[in-house]
Amino acid sequence: MMAKYGVEQAMLNDANPAGDAPADRQIVLDNPWAMERVRLINRIALALGCQLIHLGRDGDGPARRVHIFGYASDLERVELLYTSLLLQMNGGLNAQTVPMRSGVRAWRRSWLLGFISRVGDRIEEAERGAREQARGETTATGRSAALVLADRKSVVERSYRQAYPRARSGGRTTMTGNGYGAGWAAGSRADIGGKRIGRTTAGSIAA
Template identity: 40%
Template sequence: MSEAMLSKVRKLLAQAEDPACTPAESAAFMAKATELIARYGVDRALLAARDPTTDPVGDRLVEVAAPYARDKAGLLAAVADPLRCRCVRRRHGSGFAMHLFGFASDLERAELLYTSLLVQAAHGLAGTPVPPGEQPGTFRRSWLAGFAQVIGARLRAAETEAAAGSGEPGVALVLADRSDRVQRRLAEVYPRLRTAPRRRLAGTGFASGAEAGQRADLGGREVHPGSRPDRRLSR
């Protein structure tokens, strides 16, 4: 993502965090930051449709370490999918290596957002007490599930709105073709891929995590290209 785009997003987030702002003003600044990132994805897709060399299909590995590795991997998947990336979860030591497939600009957006959201999730969990009598791990896993689900829905809505508001004819076909090409690339590397069974979580933290997901910044604040995902989630 360009430094100019990051600069715009950081300024919007700084305004949103200004104590002098009303809640409505802060929400407006946050919405604009999210809109910019989604619009960037559409702009890069349209540019690549004219010149494919500007945004090639690629892949990258993202290490997801314990604790709560499976839950953090779920957050990465929730971020990647709305941004037209696909990911494969592979065992790697005590955690996972997530193999991401996508166009270069979308992979960059996904990793930037994931890095930022990991930090926000860590802060959210640290400020959320575990209910008396409940196992901390059980509660936090369900909290992270709620957080990831809402983040995925928010990103999908932003991407849909950016595509609809682009004003470019054929943008839906361009984005659909990109998704198909990513899926074909994944199938070439993993021709016998299996879908993991759906998880069943017993904790009571889902609603609290979902609420935190609604408040989360989706502008990639204080994240720079090349930075590694923060793994500091409390045990």
């Protein structure tokens, strides 16, 4: 539903650019697991056609700051989906019992990484499916869905590169602990765009 909505908004606003203009916003992600929250919102942002840069710690505390670029409708989708998945991720992790002889923090972190990997893949798959379904459709201006989405991607990338011309991709994530599989399974069950999305508010994004 969220993926289909994103494509529909892009198509509808092609004839009215002012209705869905490129934008950006900075968000602070608090502890616990601030870096894993960065990874979660980054996977969501990239899947939904946005670009994100991690700016590091926010002040002297453990919180992290990210800067996201995208069209306004896509940024709204990122925040709504992140808020929902963060609640589901926290709830799922809190319900886990760490196996005996496992390092608690390492196991829990690997669980989070498994969850994030799986929901990220599922969101990407949903977005590809929505684009495929829109193939052949045209906007009021006569442009195809593929062209509209490609143009939006180029605009977002240009805005991101203008703001951070020296930005580079992050390094590989190292992982210890054996909770990844359990987290991956939980990510397979997570709601990535059903009826619950939209009932939460973006105000809880740093919760």
